[in-house]
Amino acid sequence: xxxxxxxxxxxxxxxxxxxxxxxxxxxxxxxxMFWYRQFPKQSLMLMATSNEGSKATYEQGVEKDKFLINHAxxxxxxxxxxxxxxxxxxxxxxxxxxxxxxxxxxxxxxxxLTVT
Amino acid sequence: GQQLNQSPQSMFIQEGEDxxxxxxxxxxxxxxxxxxxxxxxxxxxxxxxYKAGELTSNGRLTAQFGITRKDSFLNISASIPSDVxxxxxxxxxxxxxxxxxxxxxxxx
Numbered sequence: 609x610x611x612x613x614x615x616x617x618x619x620x621x622x623x624x625x626x627x628x629x630x631x632x633x634x635x636x637x638x639x640x641m642f643w644y645r646q647f648p649k650q651s652l653m654l655m656a657t658s659n660e661g662s663k664a665t666y667e668q669g670v671e672k673d674k675f676l677i678n679h680a681x682x683x684x685x686x687x688x689x690x691x692x693x694x695x696x697x698x699x700x701x702x703x704x705x706x707x708x709x710x711x712x713x714x715x716x717x718x719x720x721l722t723v724t
Numbered sequence: 725g726q727q728l729n730q731s732p733q734s735m736f737i738q739e740g741e742d743x744x745x746x747x748x749x750x751x752x753x754x755x756x757x758x759x760x761x762x763x764x765x766x767x768x769x770x771x772x773x774y775k776a777g778e779l780t781s782n783g784r785l786t787a788q789f790g791i792t793r794k795d796s797f798l799n800i801s802a803s804i805p806s807d808v809x810x811x812x813x814x815x816x817x818x819x820x821x822x823x824x825x826x827x828x829x830x831x832x
Contacts, residue, residue, distance in 0.1 A: 612766070642819065651812065651822045652767070701766045703820075711755045711774075711816050715766035 611635050612704050614716035621692055622724055629687045629719045631702030637682035638704035642713065643675070646699045658685050682707065692723040730813050730823030737803055738831050745826040746797040747813035756789050756796040757814040761825075767812060771798070803830050 611634040621627050631641055639660050644652040656672075658664040658679035666672045676688040685704075689696055699720055703713040727750040737743055747756075755774055759767035771782050773789035773796060780787055786799045796815070800807055808830050813823040 614766075651824050653822075654819060657819060699764075703766070712757070712769060712772055713816075713820055714769065715759075718764065718766045720764070 610706065610712075610714040612702065612714050612716040614700075614702055614719050616719060617717060618720040618722075620722045620724060623693055624691055626688055626690045627692055627721060629689075629700055629702075629721075631685045631687070631704070631716050633683045633704040633706075633714075636704075637707040638685075639682060639707045640705040641679055641685040642703045642705075643677060643685075643687050644701045644703070646701060646718075652701060655687075689721065692721070694723045697721055697723045728813075728815065728821055728823050730826060732826060733824065734827040734829070736829045736831060739803060739805060741803055743800040743803055743807070743828060744797060745811055745813075745828075746795060747815070747823045748795040749815055749821075750794070751815075752793040753815035754793070755816040756787075757816055757820065758785075758787050758796070758798045759812045759814055759822075761810045761812065763809070770811075800828075803828075805830050805832065 613632045615630045641658050643655045646652045655670045656664045656666045658677045660679045664677035679685040699718050701718040703715040705713050730747045757772050758770045761767040771787040776793050777791050778789045784801045810825045810827050812825050814820045
């Protein structure tokens with residue numbers, strides 16, 4: 609159990625366009641989901657925490673108007689990168705915390721975004 | 725602010741050797757998690773530690789949560805080629821904080 613999927617696994621888009629990334633918990637309900645970005649050879653940096661049915665909490669320095677997060681159900685959270693720029697190119701990873709669990713997070717396989 | 729140090733940054737070992745890596749923090753945490761990340765994939769949870777002093781094993785992996793709740797180590801015994809990857813420590817309070825990672829390379 610505890611499988612998290614992401615779609616798409618990779619995407620290439622042009623500057624100025626928007627890209628939506630989906631994160632789904634497949635076999636459990638997740639009241640809380642997290643979005644991270646990871647640059648090559650670096651650790652994961654938390655971007656935002658989303659709770660089902662409420663607004664996401666963004667980490668300092670992350671633009672909420674640029675990275676739109678929606679957590680519409682207990683199994684789905686989406687991250688939309690709006691007006692993408694080349695510097696937004698990165699590896700985006702989501703994770704989900706199982707409902708009732710205080711700690712353990714399960715990660716999706718990641719989405720490689722390349723903005724040209 | 726909170727500081728989290730993970731070491732070593734990278735390791736090159738021969739297949740069959742044991743490996744040890746650790747994390748130390750300037751803050752106290754209630755839980756400590758260890759993850760492994762393969763290239764181009766998301767991290768996979770290896771071991772979760774909940775009690776100070778707790779020693780937990782998962783196959784060839786052994787991890788311990790320090791008595792002070794500010795540190796943890798992960799040991800891998802008899803390394804094999806598929807152990808290659810980046811290992812992250814993840815002390816957790818309200819949310820996970822990731823260490824900088826230990827890149828492990830296993831030489832045949």
